[in-house]
Amino acid sequence: MIVGLDMGGTNVDAVVIEHGRIIRTVKRPTNRDDLFQSIWTVLEELLAGLDQKKIRRINLSTTVSTNAIVEGKADPVGMIIQRGPGLAYEFPECRGEKVFISGYIDHRGHVVKDLDIREIKQAIDLFRAKEIKTCAVITKFSTRNPSHETRIKKLLEKEFPLVTLGHTLSGKLNFPRRVYTAYLNAAVAGTFRHFADSLKRSLRQVNIAAPVFILKADGGTMSLEAAEEKPVESILSGPAASLVGLMSMCATDRDALLLDIGGTTTDIFFLADGVPVFEPLGIQIGDYKTLVRAVYSTSIGLGGDSAIQVHQGSLKIGPRREGPPVAFGGPAPTPTDAMILLGLMAAGAAEQTRAEVALARLADPLGWSPHALAEQVLETMGETIKNKVEQLLQEINSKPVYTIKELLYGKKINPKVIYVIGGPAQALAPVLSRNFNLPCRYPAHYQVANAIGAALAKITTDITLLADTVQGTLSVPELGLHEQVSRRFNLAQARQKALALLEKRATALGARPEEIEGEIIEESCFNMVRGFATTGQNIRIKAQVKPGLLDMLRGEHQ
Known part of the structure; x- marks a missing residue:
């Protein structure tokens, strides 16, 4: 059995899947004040009466890291930044203490100016005085030579147990983005580890030994232990779970628009x-x-x-969520109230009456009936989504289109079909179809499709191998690997080594051998010339675990 659980802003959704069949689903409100308790309450209900020894894995999409960032509750970070020559970025958005140090490594990985250890010791004294608990170290071109970052870490880790190194997070050359990535990873590390410890402790108490995997923003998963090291990869994993859920039940080879309409937001x-x-x-x-x-x-x-709301004679929906629908005791009318009134969503007589009264208060000043207002609410939702989609397509089609597999030169996305999930999916499908003039379909399990996506997501990872045969060096930043190679090291050997290291990394993240299918997605090889002679090669390989699903569910499309 596989357990999938997705924590949304409004509800926690969960499923149990066995042999490609959904055998149980649960949907419960999210308690934003206690996210762990929300998850645990749902898990208890979901697993009641099931043979827990059959649970093979638990895949979890959590907003713990995202909420810590957007709500300003992330920990202050002690940052040591080596900018080198060039633009003097200040990174004012990063909370905590920033210490800019001297020293420099160039783009080839040569140490141009070494570290001044006195600066590091002064930074340690400052962090200690400010009671900093977590640190991040980022040096320019550390993906080419991480020696400065690793030396600084050895000095820091004696007093600070949580230290993030910029080069371990990505092999890409973008210094400002690497600084922000390292900062966020350090800022949420304490919060995520507390959450992980609580989850592991609770699972032990009920004798569940199944491994836990965390959803990542790329639609894949990583082990809970790996997520504790790189919690930044779990941010915005909720939308990724929705996408995987849609793809597991709505397979297509055409351009498509996918929508997850939740209680608070719509993901596109x-x-x-x-x-x-x-x-x-x-x-x-x-x-x-x-x-x-x-x-x-x-x-x-x-x-x-x-x-x-009705503002100056026109309807306004969102962006705020003030609580549940009036039909269920909430303070303000919502689209769910409109759907209940129109008979598009199941509810009792008392709930229908409350919804009608609430909508009548808005309709009367406009001279409309409650039913007319309810129909206009749904039309307004459809128009709002259509306008946003048109804007996004214009932006996407003005640039090269990237997919998880390749860069599509000259591609212009032109959706031919819409797939929609989320609680309002069935009610809004006809409205969306009219607005877009496209077929709009929803799968059989549209209400918990995001949890299905969490359950079926497989481990994904990628690595960047960089080799400079003139210097005789090879590095894989994501693995913290930096070693010597022969001057005769070539592209074919680089491909082979990259795929072997990729498999090793995926295994460390918790992947089973049968789940690992590596592929090379980028490669380049340039001759290094001095005078009139070739002195060596500069090789770059980007490899990833081929994306996919643990299983496919073919729901009935409506």
Whole structure:
């Protein structure tokens, strides 16, 4: 059995899947004041009466890291930054203490100016005085030579147990993004470890020995232990779970628009020839542009529980959620109340009456009936989503389109079908179909599709191998690997070594051998010339575990 659990802003959804069949689902409200308790309450209900020894894995999508960042509850970080020559970035968005040190490593990995250990000791004294608990070390071109970062870590870890090194998070050359990525990783490390410790302790108490995996923003998973080292990869994993859920039940080889309409937000995704569109540089969360691999997604503040208002004679829906629908005791009318009134969502007579009264208060000043207002609410939702999608497509199609597999030169995304999940999916499908003039379908388990996506996501990872045969060096930043190679080291050997290291990394993240299918997604090899002679080669290989699903569920499309 596989357990999938997705924590959304409104509800926690969970499923148990056995042999490709969904055998149990649970949906319960999220307690934002106690996220761990929300998860644990759902798990207890989900697993009651089941043979827990049959649980093979628990896949969990959690907002713990994301919430810590967006709510300003992340820990202050002691940052040691080696900028070298060039633009003097200050990184004012990073909370905590920033110490800029001298020294420099160039783009080839040569040490141009060594560390001044006195500066590091002064930084340690400052962090200690400010009661800093977690640190991040980022030096320019550390992906080419991480020696300065690793030496600084040895000095820091005697007093600070949580130290993030920039080069271990990505092999990409983008110094500002690497600084922000390292900062966020350090800032949420304490919060995530507390959450992980609580989860592991609770699982032990009920004798559940199944391994726990955490969803990542790229739609894959990593072991809970790996997530404790790199919690930044778990940010915005909720939309990724939704995408995986949609793809597991709505397979297509066409351009498509995918929507997850939740209680608070609507997440928007696109497929190019059936493959998810990807963020080429990394995701942005708040003011922080990162190097975190992620599927392309955009959220808008529009959901089933968004508050409805009438402003200057026109309807306004969202972006705020003031609570549950009036039908269920909430303070303000919502689209869910409209769906209940129109008979598009199941509810009792008392709930229907409360919904009608609430909508009548908004409809009367407009001279409308409650039913007319309810119909207009759904039309407004459809129009709002359509306008946002058109804007996003214009932006996407103005640049090269990247998917998780490749760069599509000259590709223009033109959706031919819409797939929608989330509580309002069935009610809104006809509205969306009219607005977009496209077929709009929803799978049989549309209400818990994000939890299905969490359950079926497989481990993903990638590495960047860099070899300079003139210097005789090879590095894989994500692994912290830096070693010597022969001057005769060539591209074929680089490919072979990259795939072997990729398999090793995936295994360390918790992947089973049968789940690992490596592939080379980028490669380059340039001759290094001095005078009129070739002195060696500069080789770069990007390899990833081929994305996919643990299993496929073919739901009935409506």
